[in-house]
Amino acid sequence: DIQMTQSPSSLSASVGDRVTITCQASQDISNYLNWYQQKPGKAPKLLIYDASNLETGVPSRFSGSGSGTDFTFTISSLQPEDIATYYCQQYDNLLFGPGTKVDIK
Amino acid sequence: EVQLVESGGGLVQPGGSLRLSCAASGFTFSSYSMNWVRQAPGKGLEWVSYISSSSSTIYYADSVKGRFTISRDNAKNSLYLQMNSLRAEDTAVYYCAREGCSSTSCYFDYWGQGTLVTVSS
Numbered sequence: 001d002i003q004m005t006q007s008p009s010s011l012s013a014s015v016g017d018r019v020t021i022t023c024q025a026s027q028d029i030s031n032y033l034n035w036y037q038q039k040p041g042k043a044p045k046l047l048i049y050d051a052s053n054l055e056t057g058v059p060s061r062f063s064g065s066g067s068g069t070d071f072t073f074t075i076s077s078l079q080p081e082d083i084a085t086y087y088c089q090q091y092d093n094l095l096f097g098p099g100t101k102v103d104i105k
Numbered sequence: 106e107v108q109l110v111e112s113g114g115g116l117v118q119p120g121g122s123l124r125l126s127c128a129a130s131g132f133t134f135s136s137y138s139m140n141w142v143r144q145a146p147g148k149g150l151e152w153v154s155y156i157s158s159s160s161s162t163i164y165y166a167d168s169v170k171g172r173f174t175i176s177r178d179n180a181k182n183s184l185y186l187q188m189n190s191l192r193a194e195d196t197a198v199y200y201c202a203r204e205g206c207s208s209t210s211c212y213f214d215y216w217g218q219g220t221l222v223t224v225s226s
Contacts, residue, residue: 043200044142044216049207050210053207089150095152096150099150
């Protein structure tokens, strides 16, 4: 089975900072990688699909890149409303990464 | 507007059964594959089960295989999860999620608000 790792598991950053989260697959998954945002007490929300495609209505400060086994999710300028846990998901077996909790410093 | 509304959660004893429902609206339900995803308290997301639009293809996570059954009724725009032989580790918020697809792969583009299942004596 393909395993997903995410790093870091948590981070604190200041408003306006650039935030980067990485997701690594245990084997090549092409670009079959999605990113979700989950705010406390809420359902997850799709942000990025196919590694780099921004879901309709999602602010352009969010972006994704990568292919194969290594992927990156970036918030170009962190906003207070971005406080959440972010999960990657690979589509081959629908497995989610362990998540990255993002806080404001 | 796409809406997914789960129901049927609650408190059940270990070894008991529960049936979750997900009522869909705002899209052509019969055209979409659907999934159940769960989240144990304070933990991450765990995919549980998948069903194709026509019910011809079904998958389960190893953790629930043989105990849970996914089904759908396209005439009623509804998705179900029959959960039997429940264990304490099945305690979680259960979400239904619609599967959207690009030309290359798929993703969960709409989620319900979730329903809490608590397995405890």
